[in-house]
Amino acid sequence: MTDASMTVGHDSADTARIALFGEIDMANADEVEQQILGAIGNQLTAVTIDLSGLEYIDSAGLRVLFTLGSRLDILQIALRLVVPTGSSIRRVIDLSGMAAAIPVLSH
Amino acid sequence: MTELGDRLRRLETVTDAGLAQLDVDELLDELLDRVRELLAVDTAAVLLLNPSGRYLVATAARGIEEEVSQGVRIPLGKGFAGRIAAEKRPVILEQVDHTNVLNPLLREKGIRSLLGVPLLVGGTVLGVLHVGTLTPRPFSADDTTLLQLVADRIALAVHARAAEVERAAATVLQRSLLPSALPEIPELEFAARYVPGGQGQVGGDWYDVFVLGSGAVCIVVGDVVGRGLTAAVEMGRLRHALRAYTLDTADPAELLDRLDRQVHQFEPDVMATVLCAVVDPSGEQMRLSCAGHPPPVISAGAGLPAAVLDLPADLPIGVTTSGRRHTSTVALPPGTAVCLYTDGLVERRGRSLTAGLDRLAEAMFAGPPESVCATVMQALVGAEPPSDDIALLVLRRQPAADTDTDTFELELPAVPSSLKPLRIAMRRWLAHVRADRQATADLLTAVGEACANAIEHAYGAAGGTVSVSLAYQAPDVIAVVGDTGRWRAARGSFRGRGIILMRALSDEVTIDRTDTGTRVRIRRTTTEGGPR
DSSP: OOOEEEEEEETTEEEEEEEEEEEEEETTHHHHHHHHHHTTTTTEEEEEEEEEEEEEEHHHHHHHHHHHHHHHHTTEEEEEEEEEEEEEEHHHHHTTTTTSSSSSOOO | HHHHHHHHHHGGEEEEEEEESSSSHHHHHHHHHHHHHHOOOOOEEEEEETTSSSSEEEEESSTTTTTHHHTTTETSSSSSHHHHHHHHSSSSESSSOOOOOHHHHHHTTTEEEEEEEEETTEEEEEEEEEEEEEOOOOHHHHHHHHHHHHHHHHHHOOOOOOOHHHHHHHHHHHHHSOOOOOOBTEEEEEEEEEEEOOOGEEEEEEEEEOOOTTTOEEEEEEEEEEHHHHHHHHHHHHHHHHHHTTTOOOOHHHHHHHHHHHHHHHHOEEEEEEEEEOTTTTTEEEEEEEEEEOOOOOSSSSOOOOEEOOOOOOBBSOSSSOOOOOOEEEEOTOOOEEEEOGGGGGBBBBOHHHHHHHHHHHHHSSSSSHHHHHHHHHTTTTOOOOOSSSEEEEEEEEOOOTSOOOEEEEEEEEGGHHHHHHHHHHHHHHTTTOOOOOHHHHHHHHHHHHHHHIIIIIITOOOOOEEEEEEETTTEEEEEEESOOOOOOOOOOOOHHHHHHHHHHHSSEEEETTTTEEEEEEEEEEEEEOOO
């Protein structure tokens, strides 16, 4: 079974930084999605998803991020991704056109 | 007829054939009843030493049944029963009081006098048998002799049962812990044997083979000092601890170092020898570390002589954590076979270890692992039942002539949980053909997407399989993903990215859909590479 884990940190009371580790594919995408949604309360104004520690993501994982983008858009919570330049994850994120929907930062 | 003679004859009834049919618990109750009658006492109880050897635990009682139901525990050396067990001799208390009896139950019950004897088998104390009276009573030497005779009978029965239970439990445990099937790994072949030692009694030998997330393969052979259930339980703990540490490191010396520290912290009485090996994802080399374990025997290819590997022998696990551990690297050219084993294989009564190693090196050859195992067992064990248990594990890197190593084939159930093992297997093969980092990452994702499509869209509820074949045609890797279903249109939102991604990460993608299945062909150029 594909394994992913996450840590949640708070830069301030109304922002959260969610770091993802491991691998995300079809086998665990739903579970990862639920975990991320569970970590985002309605008091937040901004959320950063940090993919620096992620080793693999496929289109099922991208779908989780796109869905999250539209969900947070409705909730008026700002979302951005941190994906190091040059990583294999960054390549997949760039190819997916993610930047048009969610701001993608390098660090 | 003396009174003792008469009582001795009555004691015969304590050892009669009818009792042989009873199980141990029934036997204890029956014997305690007869003892009460024979010695004209009010209470009788058996306490057995628990496995730690530090406490006596009330196991059977008559006239003072609370002892058992309350699980009375008496520390060895303390109080009346504790003293009997520690000194291994009878003790008589003509006047019971709080200075000489620890167990408040005996005092509250109003017991005035006590006689107790040790349960001994071969000089080892198993527990205590004691009797008590509610009126003061001077116990005679004859009383003591009689009680000791009954105690000896009880000790034998308890000992026989404990040995039988332990042996059965150890065998079940050992069987459940050894891998029932060795993993199937591209390019590597395995075979193993386990034979219990003297009188079929298992020991603490084990072997283990498992794939790490990186695609590397970890191979372990170990031997916990000791025999029976204790050794088998400990073996299980070490095996699982070592597996857990591979989540954090793949360096054999580091793995053994952590295992050593865990043993020092949590299992201070344990000692074990362990050989830990990790084969690279490419299969080209093996790193090893040896904790006091006999060295592997290796042959570099068919027809080549086998030799004992010269490894730095670091200290066994559980000796001291101060010694430094070493990792050695050994090349595994195609066709190389390696034999790992425990000392039971090479040590025989009346024969030196060196002679055993020489015989092993003579018998070992770089052939199919099943044949190597059979030949080695025949040469070193033959028909002679081994006195110590034996674990033997042979691995071989497939010879180049046997198979075209430039191709890779895998068929997996079309379910999401197949994706991770697919990536692990692909990483190994891509490392083998020396694909560059970028091509490796792209192929993992592109082929993963093609498989995900088959998993999600090809089949109905009954499911099916997805096949993956990879071929290296310099400088390209050609991947073909096939299923035997019919893709339906994607459902839900944010769909359809898989195919876009697949095309973006590859140099060429063709998708052939037919009534009998879909075939996706992906071509991706690599910048370095080519199999060695």
